[in-house]
Amino acid sequence: MAEVKFDDIDAINALASDEFGEWGESIEVTQQMINDFAELTGDRQWIHIDVERSLKESPFGGPVAHGFLTLSLMPKLATFPVKLTGNGSAVNYGAEGLRFLSPVPAGAKVHARSRLVKAEAKPKGTLITTEAEIAAEGSDRPALLYKMQVLYTPPR
Numbered sequence: 001m002a003e004v005k006f007d008d009i010d011a012i013n014a015l016a017s018d019e020f021g022e023w024g025e026s027i028e029v030t031q032q033m034i035n036d037f038a039e040l041t042g043d044r045q046w047i048h049i050d051v052e053r054s055l056k057e058s059p060f061g062g063p064v065a066h067g068f069l070t071l072s073l074m075p076k077l078a079t080f081p082v083k084l085t086g087n088g089s090a091v092n093y094g095a096e097g098l099r100f101l102s103p104v105p106a107g108a109k110v111h112a113r114s115r116l117v118k119a120e121a122k123p124k125g126t127l128i129t130t131e132a133e134i135a136a137e138g139s140d141r142p143a144l145l146y147k148m149q150v151l152y153t154p155p156r
Helices: 009-014 031-041 051-057 067-072
Strands: 001-004 082-083 090-100 108-122 125-136 144-153
Touching: 001 009, 009 108, 009 125, 031 067, 067 090, 067 144
Parallel strands: 001 082
Antiparallel strands: 090 144, 108 125, 125 144
């Protein structure tokens, strides 16, 4: 993995790619995780938490994880294509895009991979845009694509 100073915009952009990196480690999305997420967020839709009903009636053939649960696993799953050095902090800045493309069935193992999209100089630091893909193992479609933006700031 390349190491680049967080404010070397040209060097960071030279590492940008249309290709995703390698898949990271997997974690299982359990029914208990789904139930806990439903309680935390108040999203208790039956396709997530009613196992018997979703086995009979869901278009997905059983209970599925909330899209935002899958997204919330990003910090645990994320791989980053470059190591940035010399910064003071890294702050979640927002998203350039988010698409939920396929369901994550309860019990599926998910993993992620990413690519560097671009770096931009901002008054308070360097804005890095990466794109991450989370997928259930064995699925031919990603569960989600997320263009994430993080602002890297200088040390105080």
